[in-house]
Amino acid sequence: MAKFGKKKKGLPAVNTAALPDIVFMLLFFFMVTTTMRETDLRIENPRLPSATEIKKLEDKSLVSTIYVGKSKDPNRDGVGYNKIQLNDKIASADQVPAFIFSKRDKLAEAMHPFMTTSIKADKESNVGTMTDIRLKLRDVNALKISYSTQKGSGN
Structure with a gap:
């Protein structure tokens, strides 16, 4: 006499019909939310000076x-550590006010007091160049200045 028993069935196959939709939604999401680098560096990556007390900037959209x-x-640009890059071109300190005004034009007027100018200077750069930039920033009332550094011992 044959035994009657339940046949064991395997697990049902996973339905992958919605998989392409999910993949394309993720792809579209990352394409929309990713931002590309705005400027190409025409100067060598600055070797930033080190500091012990550093603070991150809050709103990157308000930083020039x-x-x-x-x-x-x-x-093409000349020799020396005193080259200034504004956007994608090498400039002089006299062109800093026009750079700041172009950045201000893109912001609402209520946000102008919160605009910060970040200076990423190589530690071998001349202090005179930094002073020229600061004087030009003072002329256009861009008084919030941040100097980029790396965390270190401060030497």
């Missing part, structure tokens, strides 16, 4: 960055 350092292409 000025790079000071050695040019990557000394044949």
Whole structure:
């Protein structure tokens, strides 16, 4: 006599019909939310001075960055550590006010007092260049200045 028993069935297959929709939604999400780097550095990556007391900037959209350092292409831009980069071009300290005004034009007028100018200067840069930049920033009433540093011993 044959035994009657329940046949064991395997687990049902996972339905993958919605998988392409999920993948394309994730792809679209990351394409929309990702921001690309706005400027290409024409100066060498600045070797930032070290400091013991540092603070991160809160709102990056209100920060205008000025790079000071050695040019990557000394044949085109000249030799020395005193090159100033505003957006994607090497500039002089006299062009800093126009740079600040162009950044202010993109912001609402109520946000102008909260705008910060960040200076990323190589530790070999000339103090005279930094002073020229600060004087030009003072002329256009851009008084919130942040100096970028790296965390270290402060030497």
